[in-house]
Amino acid sequence: TSLEEALEQLYYKIKLNSAEEIDTINALNRVLAEDITSKINIPPFDRSAMDGYAVKAEDTFGVSPSNPKVIKKIGTVEIGEQTDLVLTSGEAVRISTGAAIPQGSDSVIKIEDTEIDGDKVSLYTSIVPGKNISKKGEDIPRGTDILRAGITIKASHIALLSSLGIKHVKVKIKPKVSVFAVGDELIEVGNPLPINKIYNSNSPMVSSLVETYGGSVVRELNIKDNKDEIRNNLIKSSDDSQIIIFTGGTSVGTKDFLPEIIFENGEVLVHGIAMRPGSPVLIGIKDQTLIFCLPG
Template sequence: MGTEFLKIKELEEAIEIIEELFKNSYKNQSEEISLEESVHRVIFNDVEAKIDFPPFNRALKDGYAIKAEDSFKSSPQDPKSLKIIDSIEAGIYSSKTIEKGQAIEISTGAPIPEGSDAIAMVEHTERYGEHVNLLVGVTPNTDIAFKGSDIKKGDLILKKGNILSPGKIGALKAQGLEKIEVFKKPKIGIISTGNELVVDKKDFKFSKIYDVNSYSLKSAIQISGGEGEILAIVKDNYDELKEEIKKGLEKYDILLSSGGTSAGRGDILIEVLNDLGEVYIHGISIKPGKPTIVGKIDSKLVIGLPGNPVAALIVYSTLISPHVRKLSGLKESMKSKVKKFPLNSRLHSSKGRAQYFLVKIQDKKIYPIIKDSGAITSLAIADGYIKVPKEKELLEEGEMLRFYEF
């Protein structure tokens, strides 16, 4: 006989317990990383400009730096002619000062020379040897980006919590930054338990199945902003599992173990957790996902997820992912991924338990995928899931439901 579920909780109570455990066990931490490795990372502190940008007055167009007044009333019929005294490309500057009747040839991005207050675009000029004819008049400040016009030193560039995109990384690099302080990703170790699990083809034979949960959970952790690593497949053996958990706790912030959580003979995670630490939840009143264990060893959480792949992924997505996201600096929920659609057909739910259904969205309607929680194909075709409260036993066709996208 296996042990009974000792600490089964209603879903709402389980959510509160898990939230309190994360709150008391973990704090947001930061690390400094190079900009080139920072895409999709979350900024830990506000970032202020270190320099004005642009750092000098610069040309916005190829052409000639001039005094605007020298171009007044210029036209193709009556062009004004200026003497060219120098040429400037981006990255160099001229020490010469433009006087009345003079011009300096200039490239986009080059510093504006002293004495100039406008750029005459090359398309609106004609050059003859060392002179240029202005075919169009320009006003002061034409095609000049002034120092600090984009951002001034001390101005806020990016806020804490911003996710670094290529554009944001470019803005930081324009400030001369090489590194940036970001939220440190929680490191999560993944253990799968079960005598039936294999990874290599050579071990696959009758009565065996491939380990699915390790790989789907690792992907889910990455999407949550965490850093997941597959540690091992452990047989249904107390000593092996205990040793793997002790090793994992030395390196990882959180451990996830899938399988070995229900009340069967081979389910020994509860024994290991009771011996090494404390169990706070042994069973949650949800379907799928009832055999979920939440324990704590010293200051770290060890969470036992069901062996069934659908159940494991749903429990992680609904109960664990929000806290991993928070530690990673992301918003706890993904509201943009939650939408409402009508139900395609009548749907029966379990009495007395909150139930999650994998669903497909087709023609802007919800199509529940009615398969057991061990059906791998349901994961392949599902777009996300819906949640049915425990007090609801029947949902009618056309009822509007919240759809949670994976």
């Protein structure tokens, strides 16, 4: 069986999980189950992109270092503050980066292009309307499609969702996975290593990969090359796991019992894939539980 043919048979058997709603802050590496559309503008208001003075651009026309102009400072706006200040011609408001643009102003002149003396502000450069202002909705207009269902949520997505005020998201429920390493030669890590034995490294690796790619490992065990033990664990796990992964016991050795056990208790979809390494791979199914048997 080719790898492409094996995957095609597998895809027909996969059933998509239902969704659950969780806090956005806990959604890292989860699969998004809904499309996300922005319900607000980002930024939600016109804001200053610089530390400087909010002014009317027309007050700066013709201004240069050799031809400065003096206007009056009427107040200050810091980031996060609300203000009732309304500028008229010849006036300026000291403004911080990120602060809301006061009414009447249409631009911000950088602090480096000014000098202050009491309430008198000297301007030394000309600017155009809109200069150094981040307009409302400039980054993300309201109604923009932001994220599509099916993506894996990363840290940057959590920041984006939080900036949009989205506290909860719907994500796919993690598939429950049982992982077994089969072999009389295997010893659990942490125990003394007898002669002619090896430590089990396969199931820790497989379990880590399952968690990395969005699954939830519900059990991880070493089991002996014993038909009854393998069968009992298969039957038990098929009751509470959507995926079972075995490593070892899948080839044609005298103690490779898995193909026979799966044939007797479920259905073998694929046994043997035209690839190296890994040709003895077996893919099966019992009830609704997918079974993957990997060579040890």
